[in-house]
Amino acid sequence: MDLTCTEEEESFRAGLREWLARTLPGLPPRPDPTNWPGRRAYDTGWQRRLYDAGYAGLHWPLDAGGRGATPTQHLIFLEETEKAGAPYVGANFVGLLHAGPTIASEGTPEQRARWLPPVLRGDEVWCQGFSEPDAGSDLASLRTRAWRDGDDYVVSGSKIWTSHAEVADWCELLVRTAPVSEDVPKHRGISWLAMPMDAPGITVRPLRTLAGSTEFAEVFLDEVRVPVANRVGAENDGWRVTMVTLSYERGTAFVGEVVACRRVLADLAREARKNGRWDDAVLRRRLGRLSAEFGALWRLTQWNVSESQRAGTGVPGVGGSVFKLRYSHARQELYEAAGEVLGPGALDLGHEWTLDRLSSLSYTIAAGTSQIQQNIVAERILGLPKGR
Amino acid sequence: MDFQLSEDQRALRDGFRDLLAGRFDGTALRAAVDSGAPSLDRALWRELGDAGFFALRVPEEEGGVGLGLPEAVLIFEEAGRALLPGPLVATFLAARDVEGAARGAVVVTSVLTTADSGGLVPWLDEADVARGDVSGAVPLRSVDPLTPLHRVPGGGGAATPRQPEADLLIAAEQLGSAGKTCEMAVRYARERTQFGQAIGAFQAVKHLCAQMLVRTEIARAAVYAAAVTGDAPEIAGAKLLADEAAVRGARDCLQVHGGMGFTWEADVHLHLKRAWVRAGLGQSAAEAEEELAAAL
Numbered sequence: 271m272d273l274t275c276t277e278e279e280e281s282f283r284a285g286l287r288e289w290l291a292r293t294l295p296g297l298p299p300r301p302d303p304t305n306w307p308g309r310r311a312y313d314t315g316w317q318r319r320l321y322d323a324g325y326a327g328l329h330w331p332l333d334a335g336g337r338g339a340t341p342t343q344h345l346i347f348l349e350e351t352e353k354a355g356a357p358y359v360g361a362n363f364v365g366l367l368h369a370g371p372t373i374a375s376e377g378t379p380e381q382r383a384r385w386l387p388p389v390l391r392g393d394e395v396w397c398q399g400f401s402e403p404d405a406g407s408d409l410a411s412l413r414t415r416a417w418r419d420g421d422d423y424v425v426s427g428s429k430i431w432t433s434h435a436e437v438a439d440w441c442e443l444l445v446r447t448a449p450v451s452e453d454v455p456k457h458r459g460i461s462w463l464a465m466p467m468d469a470p471g472i473t474v475r476p477l478r479t480l481a482g483s484t485e486f487a488e489v490f491l492d493e494v495r496v497p498v499a500n501r502v503g504a505e506n507d508g509w510r511v512t513m514v515t516l517s518y519e520r521g522t523a524f525v526g527e528v529v530a531c532r533r534v535l536a537d538l539a540r541e542a543r544k545n546g547r548w549d550d551a552v553l554r555r556r557l558g559r560l561s562a563e564f565g566a567l568w569r570l571t572q573w574n575v576s577e578s579q580r581a582g583t584g585v586p587g588v589g590g591s592v593f594k595l596r597y598s599h600a601r602q603e604l605y606e607a608a609g610e611v612l613g614p615g616a617l618d619l620g621h622e623w624t625l626d627r628l629s630s631l632s633y634t635i636a637a638g639t640s641q642i643q644q645n646i647v648a649e650r651i652l653g654l655p656k657g658r
Numbered sequence: 659m660d661f662q663l664s665e666d667q668r669a670l671r672d673g674f675r676d677l678l679a680g681r682f683d684g685t686a687l688r689a690a691v692d693s694g695a696p697s698l699d700r701a702l703w704r705e706l707g708d709a710g711f712f713a714l715r716v717p718e719e720e721g722g723v724g725l726g727l728p729e730a731v732l733i734f735e736e737a738g739r740a741l742l743p744g745p746l747v748a749t750f751l752a753a754r755d756v757e758g759a760a761r762g763a764v765v766v767t768s769v770l771t772t773a774d775s776g777g778l779v780p781w782l783d784e785a786d787v788a789r790g791d792v793s794g795a796v797p798l799r800s801v802d803p804l805t806p807l808h809r810v811p812g813g814g815g816a817a818t819p820r821q822p823e824a825d826l827l828i829a830a831e832q833l834g835s836a837g838k839t840c841e842m843a844v845r846y847a848r849e850r851t852q853f854g855q856a857i858g859a860f861q862a863v864k865h866l867c868a869q870m871l872v873r874t875e876i877a878r879a880a881v882y883a884a885a886v887t888g889d890a891p892e893i894a895g896a897k898l899l900a901d902e903a904a905v906r907g908a909r910d911c912l913q914v915h916g917g918m919g920f921t922w923e924a925d926v927h928l929h930l931k932r933a934w935v936r937a938g939l940g941q942s943a944a945e946a947e948e949e950l951a952a953a954l
Contacts, residue, residue, distance in 0.1 A: 271667065271728045272660045275888050279659065342659045539954035558947030561954055562880070562895030569661070570879035576661040592875050595868070612673025624895075641861070645873055648864035652844045 707762020738834025
């Protein structure tokens with residue numbers, strides 16, 4: 271058990287810190303959250319800077335255009351960029367964390383050459399078309415149909431909770447290519463397509479979240495033509511292809527956020543000492559417990575990263591579900607505590623903690639609800655039987 | 659960074675697991691519980707000494723094994739899994755100062771104090787040496803059939819400063835117990851059938867088991883990391899999370915066992931009672947939370 275960094279890792283950290291200190295002051299001002307084209311330009315501009323400095327796709331394999339960095343170097347990257355207050359992955363999220371890794375692992379050489387470099391350069395933005403109004407936790411029951419017509423699939427149906435749909439160039443789309451029957455269980459018969467978002471027949475309708483912003487959208491598909499060449503993986507094998515993607519989502523996606531939560535916790539303590547609420551032992555102890563919680567979550571991250579480094583895959587295992595269950599809950603607890611620290615200020619939308627408190631409500635739902643995650647932990651790690 | 663067990667660490671852990679499985683298995687545990695007044699198995703204590711349990715951190719030039727805190731938490735985790743009785747922590751920490759402790763020839767206990775509730779001394783009557791001020795110690799009818807307890811009025815409190823290493827080793831025992839009760843619950847949930855299926859197929863049961871594992875793995879990350887850094891606030895966090903994992907794990911294990919869980923015959927209550935005792939020894943949850951808050 272070794273928590274110290276090697277000389278090579280420390281020199282990587284030092285180089286990154288130096289680059290961040292030099293680069294961050296030159297960034298343009300952050301756009302208004304409601305300005306989607308502005309947000310896209312800001313996020314992709316940051317990605318381009320990372321690309322030019324050699325930090326894009328750090329943990330992607332070399333033959334996918336990445337840097338082939340170790341999981342530990344990737345962890346250092348996420349830790350240091352967050353500590354320095356660098357921009358978030360933002361609109362590049364799906365491309366860098368879902369679609370890109372999936373194409374890197376399952377795509378043909380042509381597909382990798384077509385789609386991966388623009389993601390790394392920040393030239394193209396992806397969105398995700400997985401969930402449907404009637405296929406949420408039970409994703410495999412999705413009904414968006416695709417049938418063959420010459421060299422194209424013709425796709426009809428609807429998708430929901432699609433982030434960045436208004437500004438995306440591509441959509442990683444799950445479609446049904448074989449109807450469910452006695453011979454075809456619902457997990458088969460699904461295919462993974464890269465759909466160009468400018469194709470005729472696509473309608474995007476933004477959805478307003480309870481925080482008041484339009485962070486995601488419904489996407490309606492009316493006989494949209496997608497070339498068969500845009501299918502990644504074999505026809506009807508999309509479920510397996512998708513699982514590759516989802517394991518990424520449940521792995522390192524929250525590393526920077528744990529660092530951010532620890533900073534927010536320190537800010538809460540500072541604010542409570544200032545406004546007198548620190549004298550309340552119940553609140554003080556609550557903050558102390560959260561400190562233990564986020565400290566342990568950071569250690570669990572290091573544990574999981576070391577595990578994937580030893581396995582040599584870089585792909586996080588089901589242990590990501592253990593992390594996600596605890597983290598999503600802890601994040602909500604953190605912002606509940608923030609509400610106590612703020613007192614009446616907790617009712618003021620002008621305070622960023624109030625907005626973050628609202629956003630935190632999605633954490634036990636998005637990317638697999640806590641209930642589904644508990645099923646995964648119970649069935650795949652503990653080996654309990656499947657049931658209802 | 660390589661925050662995983664090394665091969666040597668795995669071998670050490672497996673070696674002690676095997677030793678305890680051979681020398682203190684479920685049958686031996688029940689025999690100890692049902693023997694009436696708890697007495698310390700001196701022969702086992704010396705065998706532990708021979709195996710290097712107490713001398714693990716004593717430097718090699720002093721005749722010890724010369725390993726560190728990370729290795730210590732691994733063997734205490736195994737002791738916790740097996741519900742091994744005795745003042746293991748105090749004897750371990752006395753290995754360099756008390757002649758014979760490292761060999762397992764001398765049994766050492768000590769006052770493990772929480773500032774708010776006075777001092778508690780486990781195994782006072784059986785120990786050869788008691789460290790800390792035990793004058794006026796009064797026996798309790800201990801809730802744990804395998805941990806006799808004395809209370810020190812006024813609690814040697816100021817005299818006994820906080821011992822982070824003791825807290826860490828207790829936390830490691832709690833971690834072992836949490837892992838074990840999770841395994842016990844899962845095994846029972848797979849075997850016991852109702853409504854024509856294993857009860858582990860019901861989500862209500864599944865989710866209890868999943869949360870037991872989550873608490874265990876969070877505590878594991880905290881305990882192992884605290885052993886590597888030796889940092890006092892990090893140890894406070896480890897004790898807090900491990901106490902919770904052990905106590906709530908035993909509670910949930912009891913619940914999964916249904917009526918059987920409420921019987922003397924099932925081992926579940928032994929884990930719960932020991933977890934309560936360990937949570938009451940060393941730093942309390944309130945103290946840990948205050949220490950962590952102060953460090954924010």
